[in-house]
Amino acid sequence: MALLPPSFVAALVSGLLVLWYVYSTLNAYLALRHFKGPWSSGFSRLWLLRANLGGRMNHEFRAVNDKYGKTARVGPQTLLTTDVALIKRMNGTRSDYRRSVWYNALRLHPTRDNITSHRDEQVHSRLRAQMTQGYSGKDVPDLEKDIDRCIEDFFALINRTYVSSEAEYVPFDLARLATFFSLDVISTVAFGKSFGFLDLNDDPFGYLPQLQTLLPAIIFFGVYPEIQKIMRLSWMQALLPKATDVNGVGRVMGFAKDVVAERFGEEKVVRRDMLGSFLKNGLTQDQLESETLTQVAAGSDSTATVIRMAIFLIASNPSVYNKVLEELDVAEAAGKLTRPVIRDSESRLLPYFQACVRETLRCYPPVTGQLAKQSPANGDHFNGMYIPPNTQIAWNSWGLMRTKEIFGDDVDVFRPERWLASGGHTPEELAHMEETVWMAFGWGRFGCLGRPVAQMEINKTIPELLMEYNFQIADPSNPFSVKCVGFFIHTDMFFRVSKRIRRESRTAT
Ligand code: HEM
Ligand SMILES: *[C@@H]1O[C@H](CO)[C@@H](O)[C@H](O)[C@H]1NC(C)=O
Ligand SMILES: *[C@@H]1O[C@H](CO)[C@@H](O)[C@H](O)[C@H]1NC(C)=O
Ligand SMILES: *[C@@H]1O[C@H](CO)[C@@H](O)[C@H](O)[C@H]1NC(C)=O
Numbered sequence: 001m002a003l004l005p006p007s008f009v010a011a012l013v014s015g016l017l018v019l020w021y022v023y024s025t026l027n028a029y030l031a032l033r034h035f036k037g038p039w040s041s042g043f044s045r046l047w048l049l050r051a052n053l054g055g056r057m058n059h060e061f062r063a064v065n066d067k068y069g070k071t072a073r074v075g076p077q078t079l080l081t082t083d084v085a086l087i088k089r090m091n092g093t094r095s096d097y098r099r100s101v102w103y104n105a106l107r108l109h110p111t112r113d114n115i116t117s118h119r120d121e122q123v124h125s126r127l128r129a130q131m132t133q134g135y136s137g138k139d140v141p142d143l144e145k146d147i148d149r150c151i152e153d154f155f156a157l158i159n160r161t162y163v164s165s166e167a168e169y170v171p172f173d174l175a176r177l178a179t180f181f182s183l184d185v186i187s188t189v190a191f192g193k194s195f196g197f198l199d200l201n202d203d204p205f206g207y208l209p210q211l212q213t214l215l216p217a218i219i220f221f222g223v224y225p226e227i228q229k230i231m232r233l234s235w236m237q238a239l240l241p242k243a244t245d246v247n248g249v250g251r252v253m254g255f256a257k258d259v260v261a262e263r264f265g266e267e268k269v270v271r272r273d274m275l276g277s278f279l280k281n282g283l284t285q286d287q288l289e290s291e292t293l294t295q296v297a298a299g300s301d302s303t304a305t306v307i308r309m310a311i312f313l314i315a316s317n318p319s320v321y322n323k324v325l326e327e328l329d330v331a332e333a334a335g336k337l338t339r340p341v342i343r344d345s346e347s348r349l350l351p352y353f354q355a356c357v358r359e360t361l362r363c364y365p366p367v368t369g370q371l372a373k374q375s376p377a378n379g380d381h382f383n384g385m386y387i388p389p390n391t392q393i394a395w396n397s398w399g400l401m402r403t404k405e406i407f408g409d410d411v412d413v414f415r416p417e418r419w420l421a422s423g424g425h426t427p428e429e430l431a432h433m434e435e436t437v438w439m440a441f442g443w444g445r446f447g448c449l450g451r452p453v454a455q456m457e458i459n460k461t462i463p464e465l466l467m468e469y470n471f472q473i474a475d476p477s478n479p480f481s482v483k484c485v486g487f488f489i490h491t492d493m494f495f496r497v498s499k500r501i502r503r504e505s506r507t508a509t
């Protein structure tokens, strides 16, 4: 080496690096060249980064699949799909798909995984099995009562603060209040202690603003997982939320740590809630701490999105609004609704309302991206196409729910009638629509564990809101702000709310 001048060595090394880069880029390009997509996506992740961080990920993704087909290329090793058959296939045991590196981004904690981020399928499915009972509500006898209590807290807050009168308009921000509500519900059913956002009518430790900055960080790391490794450096860890923080997500971590600690030791608290169920099924104190936080992160914004969008979509479509109120009034007059809070079992029997729920999930699936799975180590053949090993396959739920061949040509219209037997679809088509819309909760072994809790919240809260109050969009020219970063960040969704005067004695038929 002594014979070679240093500048020559440097040139040689950089030359080799460039060659290696060109070779691997070309390789990646060629491997997926039979899938069409935005031109730059064959050799760069910039398209994906821009789509992720631009705040319009749902629209960008939809446009790609509309233009390039059900499965399109969006990055050097990444496909994006709206293909129901492919989504189902990825769940099969024989196909051996697993979570891709994208899921590492859900691991905010530098060293510790939790159920949403585990990529080892064996570890993941064991954890799922230990937690299913708690999540399904089977181990939580007071689930419904707990939700009732939160609904009453919610309405008490609206009654005392947000009811407008002829003389006074009080802006009611449903974006913010639905999040408060869902945070109080999840803390109550998960560990028997409400965060108390509704009581305070405030976010005293800045949880919402911090979440709104963390979510974009998560999707950034989803595109560039290698950068996340830097986060393991100790100076970077100082930037992450931690349990000793007095504010934001860290404060919630601290809260979680405390409620978990109460379940251990001499004077331990024993409760039949989700935490109690996980404990009974063998989760350790460490695991419980991270899973508690996961429940809060996974279970609050998603449900809040459905609640606020259902009210918004119904309130902005007069014929729908009238019809759903009619159904509720008739059922109430016939004594078919428990007061003060409708039972889940009663809500199921309201066909038009349930059609509104499906239509809301279709128009506004709360979790949009990317949730990329990874193809098996020896690749896969699907539909006559070869998917090379370790290809990331992201889903596009917004596009999926707007597939014309499944839902009809009017996919952009909010039309609950499409879900009724009389809505113009054959029973077979309806069955396929049903199967597809519930994919909003994911699919099979990758699907949402909290679905029973979420659906119970939805089944009870939305009809009660509609029956108790009139909702009038405060500014139709600018109804709300939205940023889609995988989840939706909704802000400033103002309504004028007034108490509803029930129509006089209807006769039940
Ligand atoms: C309408 C509301 C909700 C929707 C649309 C929804 C949707 C989803 C989706 C799409 C996934 C990911 C599937 C994948 O990785 O491919 C997921 C996972 C998950 N959700 Fe939900 N979710 C909702 C509410 C909730 C609630 C209320 C909870 C908690 C009580 C919850 C807990 C979870 C958990 C723990 C996972 C991870 C499951 C696993 O890793 O195996 N979700 N959800
Ligand atoms: C809110 O006000 C309505 C009508 O005045 C009343 O029926 C309802 O019980 C109140 N709800 C709560 C939780 O205070
Ligand atoms: C677990 O995953 C969620 C994402 O769903 C993340 O927000 C949270 O910080 C993670 N918790 C820990 C302790 O790693
Ligand atoms: C997912 O795959 C498993 C294993 O093949 C199967 O038992 C399960 O029914 C599938 N789930 C769905 C929703 O298709």
Ligand SMILES: *[C@@H]1O[C@H](CO)[C@@H](O)[C@H](O)[C@H]1NC(C)=O
Pocket: 344, 347, 348, 354, 451, 452, 453, 455, 456, 459
């Ligand atoms: C909520 O209503 C739906 C009907 O669309 C029903 O399938 C579901 O069982 C109900 N409740 C829960 C907790 O899922």
